[in-house]
Amino acid sequence: MVYKVDCLNILSKELICTKPNEYLSKHTTIGIGGKCRLLVLPHTQKEICKTIDFCRLNDVLYTKTGNGSNLVVADDGFDGVVIKLGKNFSHVVVQGASLFAQAGASGKKVFNVAKQHGLGGVEFLATLPATVGGAVCSNAGCFGKSMQDVVQKVWATDGMTMKEFCKQDIAFGYRDSIFKHNDFVITWVQFDLQKTDVCRIEKRWREILAYKKATQPLDKKSAGCVFKKCNGVSAGYYIDKLGLKGFCVGDAQISCKHAGFVVNNGGATSKQVIQLMGIIRQRCKQTFGITLEPEVVFLGSTDDFRRLSYTHGF
Numbered sequence: 001m002v003y004k005v006d007c008l009n010i011l012s013k014e015l016i017c018t019k020p021n022e023y024l025s026k027h028t029t030i031g032i033g034g035k036c037r038l039l040v041l042p043h044t045q046k047e048i049c050k051t052i053d054f055c056r057l058n059d060v061l062y063t064k065t066g067n068g069s070n071l072v073v074a075d076d077g078f079d080g081v082v083i084k085l086g087k088n089f090s091h092v093v094v095q096g097a098s099l100f101a102q103a104g105a106s107g108k109k110v111f112n113v114a115k116q117h118g119l120g121g122v123e124f125l126a127t128l129p130a131t132v133g134g135a136v137c138s139n140a141g142c143f144g145k146s147m148q149d150v151v152q153k154v155w156a157t158d159g160m161t162m163k164e165f166c167k168q169d170i171a172f173g174y175r176d177s178i179f180k181h182n183d184f185v186i187t188w189v190q191f192d193l194q195k196t197d198v199c200r201i202e203k204r205w206r207e208i209l210a211y212k213k214a215t216q217p218l219d220k221k222s223a224g225c226v227f228k229k230c231n232g233v234s235a236g237y238y239i240d241k242l243g244l245k246g247f248c249v250g251d252a253q254i255s256c257k258h259a260g261f262v263v264n265n266g267g268a269t270s271k272q273v274i275q276l277m278g279i280i281r282q283r284c285k286q287t288f289g290i291t292l293e294p295e296v297v298f299l300g301s302t303d304d305f306r307r308l309s310y311t312h313g314f
């Protein structure tokens with residue numbers, strides 16, 4: 001897409017922290033992704049609204065990200081503005097048993113503040129490499145708990161309006177919420193937690209972390225499980241049954257430790273990840289008659305990426 005000359009320079013000058021032509025591989029945990037036009041790291045809600053309004057007015061594509069731990073970004077990048085909510089937008093405050101977090105706060109930070117106040121329920125969140133906004137969007141979870149169990153309200157903006165979403169409005173589903181299907185950027189999240197003994201909170205967190213360390217390739221670059229559960233069974237179970245652990249396309253490899261994870265052994269590309277996912281999907285269909293659905297979110301606006309995705313049936 002050809003943008004008006006200097007259009008994004010104007011936006012950049014009005015914001016505190018931006019990075020033009022930034023490689024998104026630096027902002028995804030799998031370490032893959034070409035450049036975006038402009039990366040915006042907002043400090044305030046006003047900056048988020050200003051960015052969205054500017055993009056709308058100038059016909060510039062925009063998207064929202066957190067820690068990039070569930071993303072596979074195209075090698076050709078994203079031809080637009082990426083609004084990344086992270087450390088600059090990560091205040092956390094507690095009122096009684098309610099904890100309010102800005103969307104860029106990490107799961108670990110939310111857990112730490114909750115623990116200081118003797119509030120339990122977010123131990124699972126501390127073991128995910130997630131921001132609060134990303135975790136709400138994906139209804140992330142593990143060990144029998146997910147965001148829908150602890151989130152009470154969400155505030156989000158589409159630039160023009162700031163809307164309060166109660167639990168029903170968020171339409172939480174398995175690794176899904178309304179925010180996967182709309183343009184709203186989550187800004188604040190309210191958690192309702194339980195008064196809990198601090199030792200119990202600490203113990204629960206340690207148990208989950210120990211299990212994750214023992215069963216997941218946390219020392220390697222990845223985007224977590226690439227496919228959702230199917231018929232209540234983890235995709236890793238089926239992939240393991242096919243004997244595909246360790247199988248590679250280039251530097252993209254099905255983890256030897258957990259067959260649901262695709263890891264980047266150094267120079268993996270999005271094309272290789274998608275090819276590998278295509279092979280897994282085809283083999284699962286042939287052998288078990290099941291259709292695996294991606295859990296990772298694809299981000300990219302180039303024709304190349306789209307063509308490749310379609311070729312492999314996503």
Ligand SMILES: Cc1cc2nc3c(=O)[nH]c(=O)nc-3n(C[C@H](O)[C@H](O)[C@H](O)COP(=O)(O)OP(=O)(O)OC[C@H]3O[C@@H](n4cnc5c(N)ncnc54)[C@H](O)[C@@H]3O)c2cc1C
Pocket residue numbers: 029063064065066067068069070071085103128129130131132133134135136137138139140141142179180184185186187216217218222223224225297
């Ligand atoms: C080692 C590893 C282990 C993992 N284990 C688990 C697990 O056990 N359970 C699990 O569920 N997931 C797991 N994941 C996946 C991932 O951590 C979660 O999906 C997480 O919630 C993504 O959060 P994020 O901030 O990284 O979001 P991103 O990856 O940046 O974005 C994910 C989605 O959220 C949207 N989004 C991000 N921020 C906002 C916002 N402010 N407003 C609106 N939309 C937004 C994005 O547009 C995108 O659609 C794992 C990943 C890794 C790398």
